[in-house]
Amino acid sequence: MAKSVKYGRLGIAGIPDDEPVFVLRAKDSVALAAVTMYREMCMLIGCTVAHTDAIQQLLTDFEDWRAAHENQIGFPD
Numbered sequence: 537m538a539k540s541v542k543y544g545r546l547g548i549a550g551i552p553d554d555e556p557v558f559v560l561r562a563k564d565s566v567a568l569a570a571v572t573m574y575r576e577m578c579m580l581i582g583c584t585v586a587h588t589d590a591i592q593q594l595l596t597d598f599e600d601w602r603a604a605h606e607n608q609i610g611f612p613d
Contacts, residue, residue, distance in 0.1 A: 562601040564612045571595055 538551040540559050551557065560567040575591040602609055 562598040563605065563608045563610065565609055566612060568595065568598050568602070571598065 538546045538548045538555055538557040539553065540546055540557050543559055545553070546557065546559070548557065560570055562568075571591065571594060575588055575595065578588050578591065
């Protein structure tokens with residue numbers, strides 16, 4: 537479980553019930569840029585290749601979803 541201000545309790549394995557999380561959705565027009573910047577910062581501080589590769593896969597997933605749902609992309613809600 538995890539705690540999101542907007543979405544309430546989220547079932548995310550390995551995250552304690554009281555740990556806050558921040559959720560970025562593919563439909564959010566600024567999410568792709570935010571995740572890209574996060575990946576770049578991870579690379580700068582020396583995160584593992586496995587971690588940065590996982591973020592790159594997420595970016596690909598976001599791009600694929602956005603290509604299939606162009607009419608749903610908009611301002612952060």
